[in-house]
Amino acid sequence: MLVDTHIHLDLKEFKADRQDVIERSFKEGFVRLINVGLNPQSIAASKKLAEDNEQVYFTSGFHPHDVKNITAADWHFLEVAAEHPKAVAVGETGLDFYRNISPRELQISAFRRQLELAKKLNKPVVIHSRDAMADTLKIIREIGLSERGGVMHCFSGNYDDFLACAAQGLHISLGGPLTYRRNDELREIVKKIPLDALLLETDAPYLAPQSKRGRRNEPVFLSEVVALIAELKGLSEADVKRITTTNAEKLFSLGINIPSETIAYPIRNSLYLNITSKCTNSCFFCVRFQKDLLKGYNLFLEHEPTVEEIIRALGDLPSQYKEVVFCGYGEPTVRLDELLEVARYVKERFKKPVRINTNGHFYLLHDKKRLKELQGLIDSLSISFNTADSEQYRKICLPRFEGDVLQSVIEFSKDAKEIIPQVTITALNLPEVDLKAVATLARELKVHFRRRKINEAG
Ligand code: SF4
Ligand SMILES: [Zn+2]
Numbered sequence: 001m002l003v004d005t006h007i008h009l010d011l012k013e014f015k016a017d018r019q020d021v022i023e024r025s026f027k028e029g030f031v032r033l034i035n036v037g038l039n040p041q042s043i044a045a046s047k048k049l050a051e052d053n054e055q056v057y058f059t060s061g062f063h064p065h066d067v068k069n070i071t072a073a074d075w076h077f078l079e080v081a082a083e084h085p086k087a088v089a090v091g092e093t094g095l096d097f098y099r100n101i102s103p104r105e106l107q108i109s110a111f112r113r114q115l116e117l118a119k120k121l122n123k124p125v126v127i128h129s130r131d132a133m134a135d136t137l138k139i140i141r142e143i144g145l146s147e148r149g150g151v152m153h154c155f156s157g158n159y160d161d162f163l164a165c166a167a168q169g170l171h172i173s174l175g176g177p178l179t180y181r182r183n184d185e186l187r188e189i190v191k192k193i194p195l196d197a198l199l200l201e202t203d204a205p206y207l208a209p210q211s212k213r214g215r216r217n218e219p220v221f222l223s224e225v226v227a228l229i230a231e232l233k234g235l236s237e238a239d240v241k242r243i244t245t246t247n248a249e250k251l252f253s254l255g256i257n258i259p260s261e262t263i264a265y266p267i268r269n270s271l272y273l274n275i276t277s278k279c280t281n282s283c284f285f286c287v288r289f290q291k292d293l294l295k296g297y298n299l300f301l302e303h304e305p306t307v308e309e310i311i312r313a314l315g316d317l318p319s320q321y322k323e324v325v326f327c328g329y330g331e332p333t334v335r336l337d338e339l340l341e342v343a344r345y346v347k348e349r350f351k352k353p354v355r356i357n358t359n360g361h362f363y364l365l366h367d368k369k370r371l372k373e374l375q376g377l378i379d380s381l382s383i384s385f386n387t388a389d390s391e392q393y394r395k396i397c398l399p400r401f402e403g404d405v406l407q408s409v410i411e412f413s414k415d416a417k418e419i420i421p422q423v424t425i426t427a428l429n430l431p432e433v434d435l436k437a438v439a440t441l442a443r444e445l446k447v448h449f450r451r452r453k454i455n456e457a458g
Contacts, residue, residue, distance in 0.1 A: 001029060001031050001241055001242060001245045001256070002028075002029050002030045002031065002200065002219075002222065002226070002241050002244070002245060003030065003031060003032045003033070003034070003199075003200065003244065003245050003248040003249075003254065003256075004025065004030060004032075004033045004034065004200065004201060004202050004204075004219045004222065005034050005151065005153075005173055005199045005200060005201045005248050005252070006034060006036050006092075006126065006151075006153050006154070006173060006175070006201035006202065006203050007033050007034065007035055007036065007201070007202050007203070007204045007219065008035065008036060008038065008042070008203070008204065008205065008206075009021065009022065009033070009035050009046075009049055009056075009204070010035060010041075010042050010045035010046055010049060011042075011205055013205035013216050014205065014216075018049075021218050021219070022053055022056065024218070024219075024220055025218070025219035025220055026055060028219070028220045028223075029241070030055075030219050031055060031245065031254075031256055032055050032056070032057060032248070032254045032256060033053075033055065033056045033057070033219065034056075034057045034058065034059060034088060034089070034248075034252065034254075035049050035050065035056055035057070035058045035059070036058070036059045036061070036091065036092045036126055036153075037058060037059050037060050037061050037078075037081070037091075037092070038061070038062070038063040038065075038066055038092060039062060039063065039066035039069070039070075039074075040070075040074045040077050040078070043058075043060050043061070043077065043078060043081045044077075044081075046058035046059070046060075047060075047081055047084055047086070047087070050084075050086040050087075051086070056086075057086050057087075057088045057252065057254055058084075058086060058087055058088070059087060059088060059089040059090065059091050059092065059126050060078050060079075060081040060082040060084070060087050060089075060090060060091075061078065061082075061089075061090050061091035061092050061093045061114055061125075061126065062074075062078060062093060062110055062114065063092050063093070063094075063096075063128060064093070064094055064095055064096040064101070064102055064107040064110070064111070064128060065096060065099065065101040065102060066102070067102045067106050067107055067110040068101070068102035068103065068106055070110065075113070078114075078117075079117060082117060082121055082123065083121065087123070088123070088124070088252040088253065088254065089118070089123050089124045089125060089126050089150070089151075089252060090114050090115075090117050090118040090121065090123050090124075090125045090126070091114065091118075091125050091126030091127060091128070091150070091153075092126045092127070092128045092153060093110065093111050093114035093115070093125065093126070093127065093128065094107075094111055094127040094128035094129045094132070094136055095107050095108065095111060095128075095129055095130070095132035095135055095136050095139075096128060096129075096130045096131070096132065097130065097131040097132040097135070098130040098131040098132075099130070108135070108139065111136075111139055112139060112143060115139070115140065115143040115144075115145065116143060118145065118146050118148075118150070119143070119144065119145065119146045121146070122146045122147065122148060123146060123148060124145075124146065124148040124149055124150045124151065124251050124252060125145060125146075125150035125151075126150065126151055126153055127140075127150055127151065127152050127153060127170070128153055128154070129152060129157075130156075133157050133161050133164075137161075137164050137165070137168065140168050140170075141168065145168060145169055145170070147169075148169075148251065149168075149169030149170055149171065149251065150169065150170050150171070150251075151170060151171045151172065151173050151199055151251065152165050152170045152171070152172045152173070153173050153201060153203070154173065154174075154175060154177060154201065154203055154207065155172035155173065155174065155186075156177065156186065158185065158189070159188075159189050159192060159193075162189055162193055162197075166193075166197055171197050171198065171199050171247060171251055172193070172197055172198065172199070173198070173199035173200065173201040174186075174190065174198060174199070174200060174201070174225060174229065175200065175201045175202050175203050175207055175209075175217075175222070175225055176202070176203070176207035176208050176209040176210070176212075176213075176217060176221070176224075176225065177207055178190065178209075178225055178228055178229070179209040179210040179211075179224055179225060179228055180210055180213075181210065187228075187232055190229065190232050190233070191232050191233070195233065195235075195243050195247075195295060195296075196243070196247055196293065197247075198229070198243065198244055198247060199244055199247055199248055199251070200222055200225065200226070200244045200248075202217050202218065202219055202221065202222055203217065204216070204217035204218050204219065204221075205217055205218070208221055209221055209222075209224040209225055210224065211224060212224075223237075226240050226241060234268075235267070235268060235295075236267075236268050236269070238266070239266075239267055239268065239295060239296070242295070242296035242297075243295055243296035244296075245296065246258050246293060246296035246297075246298075247296075250293070258296075258298055259297075259298065260298045260300070260302075261298065261300065261301050261302055261303075261305075262274060262297045262298055262299055263275070263301075263305050263309060263310055263313035264310075264313035264314055264315070265295075265297045265299070266321065267295055269320055269321055269322050270321060270322065270323050270324070270325050270355075271314070271317065271321040271323075271324050271325070272324075272325045272326075272327045272328065273310060273313070273314070273324060273325065273326050273327065273328065273332075273342065274299045274301065274327065274328025274329055274330075275304070275305060275310055275326060275328060275330075275332055275335055275338060275339065275342070276301070276304055276328065276329075276330035276331065276332060276334050276335050277299075277300070277301045277304070277328075277329045277330045278304070278330045278331065278334045278335075279330045279331040279334070279359065280331055280334065280359065280361045280364065280365065280399060280400045280401065281331070281359050281361070281397040281398060281399050281400070282397070282398040282399075282400075283386070283396060283397045283398065284396065284398070285396075285428070287329075288300075288329040288330070294329070299328055299329045300329065301329065304335065306338075307338050307341050307342060310338070310342050311342060311345055314342075314345075314346070317346070317349075317350045317352065321352065322352070322353070323352055323353040323354065323355055323379075323380075324343075324346045324350075324352055324353070324354050324355070325354075325355045325356070325357060326339055326342075326343075326354070326355070326356045326357065326358075327356075327357040331358060331359050331361065332356055332357070332358060333356065333358050333361070333362050333365060333366075334365060336365070336366055336370065336373075339356070340373055340374075340377060343377040343378060344377055347376075347377055353379040353380065354377060354378050354379055354380075355378070355379060355380040355381070355382060356374075356378055356380075356381050356382070357382045357384075358381060358382070358383055358384070359383070359384050359397070359409070360383040360384065360385070360408075360409035360412050360413060361399070361401070361405070361408070361409065361412075362412045362416075363408050363411060363412045364401045364405065364408050368415075371412075371415055371416065371419065372419060374416070374419065374420060375419040375420070378420055379420070379421055379422065380420065380421065380422035380423070380424070381413075381416055381420050381422070381423045381424070382424045382425075382426060382450070383409065383412075383413050383416075383423065383424070383425050383426065384425075384426050384452070385406070385409060385410075385413075385425045385426060385427055385438055385441070386426075386427055386428050386433065387406070387427060387428070387433045387434070387437075387438065388406075388427075388434060388437035388438045388440070388441045389406075389434065389437070390404050390405070390406040390407060392432070392433070393405060393406040393409075396428070396430075396433075410441070410445070413425060413445055413447060414445055417445065417446060417447055422448070423445075423447040423448065424447060424448040424449065424450050425438065425441070425442050425445070425447055425448070425449055425450075426449075426450045426451070426452045427439075427449070427450075427451060427452065428451075428452055428453075429451050429452065429453060435451060
């Protein structure tokens with residue numbers, strides 16, 4: 001599943017084979033294309049494309065290059081088109097102080113007017129900004145966006161620009177330029193930014209990726225960009241496609257069905273199981289307090305799934321999965337009986353390794369004697385220490401239990417190490433956390449240690 005969030009199929013470069021390009025993209029896994037309007041003719045053509053093709057949507061806007069020719073009637077046309085049921089955003093609007101094809105004052109006033117319209121219609125906005133990031137952001141801050149936010153198309157700023165865009169509710173969309181040789185800085189930025197901020201675009205016919213440079217771009221060429229993002233983020237290409245498609249659906253409401261209450265979800269080559277939304281901590285950074293979505297999955301559970309439901313979600317466990325992980329939006333050991341039953345099924349039926357990602361509250365939840373029930377069923381444990389300091393643990397994790405909770409987690413880890421082949425403790429790379437102290441603790445406990453990024457679950 002892929003969405004090209006920014007394409008210009010109405011342009012003359014596609015005159016000869018427009019419909020073929022559309023069909024080809026759908027054959028290659030695209031589920032939606034968003035054709036971006038630039039001027040009155042382009043908006044009209046984009047609207048027509050969306051009306052003729054179920055999976056094509058469009059946006060209504062005036063590109064900064066085109067605003068020099070716009071009349072009052074054109075503005076009326078843009079505004080009416082923006083209310084069309086398949087018009088998913090206002091734009092492409094913004095500032096281009098690189099080419100300055102339209103006078104700057106006109107670009108600024110047209111940009112302001114389109115931002116106002118997006119707010120009025122509660123639609124997202126597609127922004128073009130070239131050599132004008134500071135002015136673009138200043139105007140956005142003054143006027144504000146609708147609650148829907150928007151996208152900085154063909155993002156080419158630095159990391160601070162990204163942070164400033166994110167603070168305004170803007171996604172960033174990436175395409176061919178990410179693959180260009182000189183774009184090392186952009187690739188470094190992509191490594192750092194959260195996945196839920198990312199969208200894919202071609203900007204076709206422009207900006208073909210490196211191996212196709214100089215040729216007319218089209219959606220199927222995006223595979224080169226997907227492969228690169230997967231490499232930069234340490235994910236599979238399927239992960240990148242799913243995550244960016246979910247992001248596009250959330251931003252533009254394209255009618256793509258994102259399954260809800262996901263129980264089993266692959267990330268890279270592990271199959272994760274989401275068996276509860278209950279937890280005995282309330283970590284301030286926990287993703288489940290901020291959003292339903294994790295790496296493109298909706299993990300919010302309306303109910304706690306039964307063993308049968310979990311086993312059904314596992315299906316035949318295709319051979320590409322090298323392990324099954326109990327993780328998800330809560331603490332899996334809260335449901336120890338169900339967890340053990342499913343783990344036993346996985347071991348007997350599929351003979352695959354089983355891991356639990358846990359907060360380590362086992363001894364606070366269950367009789368210590370029950371630890372041995374994990375023996376032979378669980379191959380590895382990843383325990384979130386977060387910190388090596390008991391006071392700080394209380395502040396970061398807000399545990400439900402009284403007393404020295406971290407001490408209990410330490411004790412559990414020590415005992416678990418005796419019966420579980422691989423035990424890893426993790427800590428957060430927060431400035432206030434003493435990572436060295438956690439690493440030292442890991443050495444004392446003779447377990448592995450891993451640093452975890454905040455907001456990067458799974
Ligand atoms: S332990 Fe994990 S699931 Fe529980 S609140 Fe903390 S981050 Fe969330
Ligand atoms: Zn464009």
